[in-house]
Amino acid sequence: MTVAVTGASGQLGRLVVEALLLTDTPVVAIVRNRASAAKLAERGVDVRQATYDDPRLLDKALAGVQRLLLVSGSDFGVRVGQHVNVIRAAERAHVGLLAYTSIPNAHRNQMVMAQDHKATEAALVDADVPHTFLRNGWYWENYIPNLARAVETGVMYGAARDGRVSGAARADLAEAAATVLTTEGHAGHIYELGGDAVTYAGLAAAMSDAAGKPVRYQDLPPEDFTAALERAGVPTGFAQVLTDADLRIAEDALLVDSDDLAGLIGRPATPAVDVFRAALDRE
Secondary structure, eight states: OOEEEETTTSHHHHHHHHHHHTTTOOEEEEESOGGGGHHHHHTTOEEEEOOTTOHHHHHHHTTTOSEEEEOOOSOTTTHHHHHHHHHHHHHHTTOSEEEEEEOTTTTTOOOGGGHHHHHHHHHHHTSSSOEEEEEEOOBGGGGGGGHHHHHHHSEEEESOTTOEEEOBOHHHHHHHHHHHHHSSSOTTOEEEEOOOEEEHHHHHHHHHHHHTSOOEEEEOOHHHHHHHHHHTTOOHHHHHHHHHHHHHHTTTTTOOOOOHHHHHHTSOOOOHHHHHHHHHHHO
């Protein structure tokens, strides 16, 4: 059984490939640029070049593939069409299972960045390919770019009020995906994947525990948080998307009320403090 992973040189895709290699499963790593996966090729991984925009290359990349992980693209505004290109190629290749990395509560999530996931899920429901939705919770790693500054200043900023987020380590979600791709009985399932739910005050406490220094959470009005992100170098459009994410987190849009993640990986999910501690140790 050959398993393919799109975006295999990315942060999530590479971890999924690593998890699959531990199972001795034949793996196809689909990447935009072969050079980005040179180390995987050296280890015997079948590296194939394709982009979400090129149906011809996608057909070649999916030849002989039985199961596929479609890692959601990062090109906001056009990625639904890109995802549909992959879905159509999977249909033509008669892929036996397509797993898609979505977002928690995609069917009712009002977050701006959730809308592409909702549309992709709808396209998969109408497609002629067995599928599984991996509704991945927020990566704890999303908070690492601001970790050092929060530890230095003693303040973590956001606009999520006391909303809860069921985050997860990227490696845990990769392991869950590998489980779905290498075991039976997952077609038609929707997995809401997240660890323990915490507030931003709880995340600040986790940063404090990891660093051994006090860190508190400071909630900001949305416009102030957007401005702070822009001052930190985040492009205006994306700063607004991130602010919208925090406002939806305040409404528990990323709260996962399930033990699907622990069930798939066979252990409790990695807590945020462990992810933050590992990041600080690497500095």
